Amino acid sequence: MNQTIEIIGAIVTLIGSLFLFLGALGLIRMPDVYNRIQAGTKATTLGTMLSLLGIGLIHLDWYGKIIVLIIFVLVSNPISSHVLAGAAHYIGIPLTRRTVIDKLSDKPMIRVQKENSNSETVLTDEKTGK
Amino acid sequence: MRIKNTIVGFFLLLATWFLLNGKYDIVTLGIGILISLFISLIFCNKCEIFSEMNFSPKAILYFIVYVFVFLTELVKSNFDVARRVLTPSLPINPGIVEVETKLKSKLGRMILANSITLTPGTLTVKIENDKLFIHWINVVNTDIENATKDIAAKFEKYLKVIYG
Incomplete structure (x- = not known):
């Protein structure tokens, strides 16, 4: 019985590390910083959660600590990547050339006027753009 | 809504304490309640995070x-x-x-x-x-x-x- 739970825990940890590997691969393959953060955040969150869960299954008496750790990772991981992405955009790191739209930059006003779009888009950009 | 803040903070701290300790005897319970009450009374008065939550x-x-x-x-x-x-x-x-x-x-x-x-x-x-x-x-x-x-x-x- 104990052996079975340990094997299940090992398999769960293995799946978690697989997701972590995919996240690392995403960091290398993605073209710009924002897409890299995307790949990094999602894969590392689930990967870390599964790895910790597997360790919790192997050492059953650590379960409380594992739950606390999972909640902390779940709350803090998205916040850190949100701050990183915001800071990257603030200091003007360019988006990749495949980008279709950037509502956050200061330029959309000009682009909208050039494209002769409807007035509604211009209005929303005036409201948000400083 | 200050009292709600304090109560929610107290129970959150107590739950974290028990999860971190992993023991449920009377000494752990006493120390946990004491520390949680102390921290929640000092710090949760000024924050407004939990007052917006619904508990229906x-x-x-x-x-x-x-x-x-x-x-x-x-x-x-x-x-x-x-x-x-x-x-x-x-x-x-x-x-x-x-x-x-x-x-x-x-x-x-x-x-x-x-x-x-x-x-x-x-x-x-x-x-x-x-x-x-x-x-x-x-x-x-x-x-x-x-x-x-x-x-x-x-x-x-x-x-x-x-x-x-």
């Missing part, structure tokens, strides 16, 4: 449903990232779009932004009042109404009941 039965039910919706989205997003990373042509169509939220409370907005970051292909870059700027790895709709419907609506209907 409906809100608790919605919270449980929300956790399951969130976990499904998290797993889905991981398979989405895996598919995109492993495809040789790298099928992305990225862009930053704008989303409007109806949530008023700060904690609700924070949880909405966190959920959006962990759902398939979206990343919250900036929050300005009720506007969220979201980096979307596969842009489908660029206008604000449809983007809101695609990205935020599935979480908003639960969070609106929980946080108001």
Whole structure:
């Protein structure tokens, strides 16, 4: 019985590390910083959660600590990547050339006027753009 | 609503204490209650985080449903990232779009932004009042109404009941 739970825990940890590997691969393959953060955040969150869960299954008496750790990772991981992405955009790191739209930059006003779009888009950009 | 803040903070601290300790004897219980009460009385008076939360039965039910919706989205997003990373042509169509939220409370907005970051292909870059700027790895709709419907609506209907 104990052996079975340990094997299940090992398999769960293995799946978690697989997701972590995919996240690392995403960091290398993605073209710009924002897409890299995307790949990094999602894969590392689930990967870390599964790895910790597997360790919790192997050492059953650590379960409380594992739950606390999972909640902390779940709350803090998205916040850190949100701050990183915001800071990257603030200091003007360019988006990749495949980008279709950037509502956050200061330029959309000009682009909208050039494209002769409807007035509604211009209005929303005036409201948000400083 | 200060007393509500203190009570919620107290129980959160106590739960964390028990999870970290892993023991349930009388000494641990006493020390835990004492420390939690002390910290929550000092610090939870000034913060306003928990005063916006609802604790009606409906809100608790919605919270449980929300956790399951969130976990499904998290797993889905991981398979989405895996598919995109492993495809040789790298099928992305990225862009930053704008989303409007109806949530008023700060904690609700924070949880909405966190959920959006962990759902398939979206990343919250900036929050300005009720506007969220979201980096979307596969842009489908660029206008604000449809983007809101695609990205935020599935979480908003639960969070609106929980946080108001």
